[in-house]
Amino acid sequence: MSYCVNCGVELDPSAKNCPLCNTPVINPSDLKTRQQPTPFPKEKGQVETVKRKDLGILLSTVVLATAVTCGILNAFVFQGTLWSLAVIGVCVILWVIMIPVVIYTKQSIYVSLLFDGAAVMVYLYMIAYMIQRDDWFYGLGMPIVLWVIFLSECFVLCVRKLPRSFLTVALYLFTALALLCLGLEFLIDLYLDGQAAFQWSAIVATVCVIVDIAIITLLSRRRLRNEVRRRLHF
Amino acid sequence: MEKGVRRDWYKLDLSAIVYPTLQRRDFSSVYRLSVLLKEEIDPRVLQQAVDMTLPRFPTYKAAIRKGLFWRYLEPNNRPGPFVQEDVKNPCQPMYFKANNRYLVKVYYYRNRIALEAHHSLGDGTGGMCVLQTLVAVYLRLLGHEEIENGGFVLDIGREPDPEELEDAYMRYANAKVRPPRPGEKTYRVRGTKEPFYTLNIIDGIMSVSQVMAVAKKYNATITEYLNAVLLYALLTKQEKDWHLRLRPVKIAMPVNLRRFFPSKTLRNFITMIYPGVDPRLGDYTFEEIVTQVHNYMRYYLNEKFLRGDITTNAATQKNPLIRVVPLFIKDFVVRMFYTKVQDKNSSAGLTNMGAIKVPEGMKPYIERFDIYMGQPFSSRTNCAIVSFDDILTINFASSIIEADVERYFFRKLVSDGIHVKIESNREITEE
Numbered sequence: 166m167s168y169c170v171n172c173g174v175e176l177d178p179s180a181k182n183c184p185l186c187n188t189p190v191i192n193p194s195d196l197k198t199r200q201q202p203t204p205f206p207k208e209k210g211q212v213e214t215v216k217r218k219d220l221g222i223l224l225s226t227v228v229l230a231t232a233v234t235c236g237i238l239n240a241f242v243f244q245g246t247l248w249s250l251a252v253i254g255v256c257v258i259l260w261v262i263m264i265p266v267v268i269y270t271k272q273s274i275y276v277s278l279l280f281d282g283a284a285v286m287v288y289l290y291m292i293a294y295m296i297q298r299d300d301w302f303y304g305l306g307m308p309i310v311l312w313v314i315f316l317s318e319c320f321v322l323c324v325r326k327l328p329r330s331f332l333t334v335a336l337y338l339f340t341a342l343a344l345l346c347l348g349l350e351f352l353i354d355l356y357l358d359g360q361a362a363f364q365w366s367a368i369v370a371t372v373c374v375i376v377d378i379a380i381i382t383l384l385s386r387r388r389l390r391n392e393v394r395r396r397l398h399f
Numbered sequence: 400m401e402k403g404v405r406r407d408w409y410k411l412d413l414s415a416i417v418y419p420t421l422q423r424r425d426f427s428s429v430y431r432l433s434v435l436l437k438e439e440i441d442p443r444v445l446q447q448a449v450d451m452t453l454p455r456f457p458t459y460k461a462a463i464r465k466g467l468f469w470r471y472l473e474p475n476n477r478p479g480p481f482v483q484e485d486v487k488n489p490c491q492p493m494y495f496k497a498n499n500r501y502l503v504k505v506y507y508y509r510n511r512i513a514l515e516a517h518h519s520l521g522d523g524t525g526g527m528c529v530l531q532t533l534v535a536v537y538l539r540l541l542g543h544e545e546i547e548n549g550g551f552v553l554d555i556g557r558e559p560d561p562e563e564l565e566d567a568y569m570r571y572a573n574a575k576v577r578p579p580r581p582g583e584k585t586y587r588v589r590g591t592k593e594p595f596y597t598l599n600i601i602d603g604i605m606s607v608s609q610v611m612a613v614a615k616k617y618n619a620t621i622t623e624y625l626n627a628v629l630l631y632a633l634l635t636k637q638e639k640d641w642h643l644r645l646r647p648v649k650i651a652m653p654v655n656l657r658r659f660f661p662s663k664t665l666r667n668f669i670t671m672i673y674p675g676v677d678p679r680l681g682d683y684t685f686e687e688i689v690t691q692v693h694n695y696m697r698y699y700l701n702e703k704f705l706r707g708d709i710t711t712n713a714a715t716q717k718n719p720l721i722r723v724v725p726l727f728i729k730d731f732v733v734r735m736f737y738t739k740v741q742d743k744n745s746s747a748g749l750t751n752m753g754a755i756k757v758p759e760g761m762k763p764y765i766e767r768f769d770i771y772m773g774q775p776f777s778s779r780t781n782c783a784i785v786s787f788d789d790i791l792t793i794n795f796a797s798s799i800i801e802a803d804v805e806r807y808f809f810r811k812l813v814s815d816g817i818h819v820k821i822e823s824n825r826e827i828t829e830e
Contacts, residue, residue: 172806173813174603175820184601184823185806205600205824206508210486212494 167192179203221267225260232256247295254288274321282314304356312348316341332390336380343373409458409472412566413712414667415519419463419470419495420730421737421776425595427492429773430523432530433506433513435766440507441541446482448537449505453480455555456529458564458666459520462500468726472520475500482507487824488598490773490796493517503529510766512537518667523752523770524655525665527551531757538764546760560663567662572713574706581673586637586646586746588779590799598774601805602822603793604767605812607754607786613815617689622751622784623696625793626650626674627689629782632807633746634678634688639803649675651745656709659702670708672699673745685811737776747804748772748781755787762788771796780804 167176167190169183179202182189232253239249261284265277289306293299323337350366363370383389411419418428453460461472477499485508493502493515502517514530531551538546548554593599607621614624633648653669662668674695676683683691698704715721721729755768767790772781780797795805802825809819 169821172810173819174809175818177820177822180821180823184821184825185802185809202509203824204602204822206485206487208484208486209488210491212491212497 177204221263224263224267228256228260228263250291250295254291258284258288274325275318278314278317278321282310286310301356305352308352309349312352313345316345316348332380332384336377336384339373339376339380343370343377346370408464408474409461409564410566411463411470411472411519412664412666412668413568413572413709413716414522414669416469416716417733417737418517418519420733422495423492425492426774426776427494428518429490429493429515430518430526431489431513431515431769431771431773432523432526433511433769433771434530434534435769436510436512436534436764437766438764439510440512442482442484442507444540445505445507445512445537448533448540449480449482452529452533452536452555453503455532455553455557455559456665457559459503459516459525459529461502461520463495463502463517463519465726468722468724468729470519470726477501480504484508485511485513489513489600490515490598490771492774505533511769513769521666522653522655522669523750524657524668527752527755528553528665531761534765535758535761538761543760543764547758549758550756552758552761562663563665565662565664566666567656567660567664567668568709568713570662571656571660571706572710572717574703574710576707577711577714578704578707580711581744582740583649584646584743585649585675586633587743587777588633588636588746588799588804590778590797590801590803592778593798593800597798598824599795599797599799599802600771600824601795601797601802602769603795603809603812604820604822605791605793605817607789607791609817610791610812613817617686619689619693621786621791622753623693624689625751625782625784626652626749627685627692628808628811629747629749629804630674630676630688630692631685631811632804634676634683635807636803637678645678647675647677647679649673649745651748653748653750654700654705656705659700659705670705670712671745672696675745742777747779748775750781750783752783752785755785757787766790767792769794774798782808 167178167180168174169176169186169188169190171186171188172183174183174185176183176190180190235249235252239247258281261280264280265272265274286307289302289310290299293302293306320337320341324334327333346366346369347363350363351361354361383393421428457474458472460475462475462477463470464473479499480501480503482505485506489506493504495502498504502520504515506513506515512530512534514526514533516526516529520526528551532553532555535546535548535552536555546552610621610624614621617624617627619627629650630648633650637645637648651671651673654672656662656668656670657664660668672695674692676688676691750770750772752768752770757765765787768785768787769792770783770785771794772783773796775781775796775798778799780795780799783794783796785792785794793808795808797805809821812819
């Protein structure tokens with residue numbers, strides 16, 4: 166039987182510290198390692214997750230029904246153009262975005278992003294097929310989607326794998342923004358004029374680079390970092 | 400069970416309406432009642448006892464469903480609830496759709512059986528009925544046939560009395576005037592929030608006769624005395640911490656209305672009173688705090704004031720304009736009101752279940768009872784008191800790392816000459 170020297174309360178034989186004041190319990194006449202049963206179990210419990218299967222089935226049915234109905238209407242009633250492709254494409258995108266949220270929640274974010282990109286590309290191709298012109302798809306649509314997906318994957322990779330703080334995320338974000346604008350102007354110019362010249366994107370990139378340099382300076386100087394943290398904490 | 404004999408759904412009672420709207424990913428209004436027996440628990444027999452006992456309590460063998468305007472309870476015939484080994488962090492959130500939609504859980508650990516229930520099913524008294532009936536059935540299955548029914552132990556062979564399932568608030572919400580609710584910002588305990596899934600428990604175990612003697616010295620009852628000690632602990636904490644200005648310190652204390660209004664209901668039938676002191680008026684000595692709490696209780700705890708309180712609470716639910724508002728808007732408004740007003744109205748919670756009585760035949764098998772108020776809504780500590788025979792247990796449940804309030808509380812008891820034994824699930828920090 167031990168008492169806390171600080172609080173004067175009796176402690177459980179298994180206690181190594183006083184739960185009230187954290188003072189260690191040392192009993193000079195009883196120094197052998199105590200293997201007493203504790204009054205509370207040691208294992209932590211996990212909260213059971215809610216299965217969203219029903220919601221997944223419901224949303225899938227809604228999306229599927231919309232797509233099929235439009236397809237049938239297009240095939241038999243309003244037969245003028247292939248307008249249903251626009252609706253079906255949107256349904257495909259919605260369903261693909263839905264997968265990680267309600268259907269398979271363990272899907273990694275990298276795979277989800279790839280699937281989202283693929284879905285958008287399929288949609289763009291459907292539009293190209295619908296209007297019977299696909300040069301813009303190969304020249305502009307597909308490269309831009311690929312570029313955006315590539316940048317998002319890199320951004321997620323940086324945020325997940327590299328040390329993360331408010332400043333580093335801002336750094337990745339501004340870098341990604343600069344690269345996105347440069348890529349966009351490059352691809353657009355290439356498609357329209359056949360040659361690339363950087364104009365507006367260069368301005369955006371300059372601003373982003375200045376911000377980046379400022380952030381890197383803050384990150385590399387501990388004193389500055391602490392100063393910012395001290396003055397801006399909320 | 401023939402069709403149509405039992406009702407197939409129940410309206411939520413007046414307090415039960417609030418608890419589901421406060422449901423968050425990391426918060427459910429879950430409380431825990433546990434009993435320490437004198438022998439190790441046999442989980443297989445316990446499961447059998449649960450299966451036999453729970454059908455007697457239709458409002459506990461239930462699931463919460465959403466209607467367009469209100470939530471309601473629906474009998475739940477899915478398999479379960481299954482007894483499970485106890486965990487270090489009890490009173491975890493209960494999601495309405497998880498756990499086969501059951502809102503009760505039964506745990507066992509060494510000699511202990513613990514019942515956790517969502518507050519929207521019923522209050523501590525109702526839960527105690529379920530727990531004691533379960534323990535009686537369990538002990539009878541082990542061969543202790545002599546245990547009789549009576550008190551909290553209900554006869555599982557009989558159909559439930561309709562009065563056990565009623566919303567007793569509505570029967571007594573008939574005062575002619577609606578007294579205003581108290582609304583004052585009180586002192587908030589500041590502390591470092593523990594991560595989700597952690598509940599810090601500190602149990603203090605002492606002798607009823609010792610506490611009674613000390614309380615008598617202050618001319619107070621045990622509840623008043625312990626209330627005063629908690630107020631004293633909170634006042635000390637406020638004083639020692641850094642603060643811009645002092646705030647009044649108040650305790651939210653549920654009152655069991657069955658003491659004042661006869662009802663056999665097993666659902667919620669409690670209301671809150673807020674004993675407190677205001678340090679801005681000057682420094683209180685401990686004796687003055689006791690007097691203040693004592694007088695407050697004498698003044699407010701009577702049938703008339705409590706009837707007014709029930710009427711105020713029921714008025715919102717009876718208002719036809721409020722009734723037709725869709726549930727999600729109600730949820731939003733209630734949650735806002737709760738976080739902005741109700742939750743700030745008290746610095747800590749304290750509940751006293753009083754002396755638990757069990758049938759004579761069951762007495763030799765029971766060591767003591769514990770009750771926990773569960774995860775606090777905001778970062779603070781909640782205190783629950785229960786006594787059995789000569790053992791009084793004070794159970795603190797908090798979601799913050801600092802144990803200052805608990806320390807001041809128990810040190811005060813020790814300095815008043817009470818012998819306190821402490822048990823805790825807190826992690827041993829080696830610094």
